[in-house]
Amino acid sequence: MKIYWLRQLLVAGLLVILAVGLDLYMRQFPPQATGVTGRLVLFLTIAAALFACNQLLFYYSQAHAGFMKHRIWNKMSLVIFIWLMLSSVILMALFMLTPLPDLLQDHLWMMYCIGIYFLFIMNLLVLSVVHRLVEPETAAERKLIYTWVAGVAGLAVIFFVV
Secondary structure, rough: OOOHHHHHHHHHHHHHHHHHHHHHHHHOHHHHOHHHHHHHHHHHHHHHHHHHHHHHHHHHHHOOOOOOOOOOOOOOHHHHHHHHHEEEEEHHHHHHHHOHHHHHOOOOHHHHHHHHHHHHHHHHHHHHHHHHOOOOOOOOHHHHHHHHHEEEEHHHHHHHHH
């Protein structure tokens, strides 16, 4: 069980390092100045963050054999959507009622960490939709692969088509 926690902490730490690295890159090369290269770097960073989020879930599925077996997962898309909306409302309230915007201007990497949190929740939402669409016997690991592919494909459409 110790190796499980070590892996989870390592991936979470890498996500924070990814946020700090993205902050340093964005300060050095603003997206307006770099054009397509800036979009590509941002796309690859978010794809890597999605991969890390799926790694967290993959390690969890290896440690807990009952992951995604409970019947609540059939309704999980609604539960996660409500969680996502509540998180958004709380974040907006924090922006309006606290000095959070001033703090984030000084430490922009914290905003990237908040973005990774929302990315993780959206990834869970995609996973719950994938869970409902694929056959019930499909392994959780395969569902996680489908989730990552769907997330990266959606991200590519948003970044390069829209």
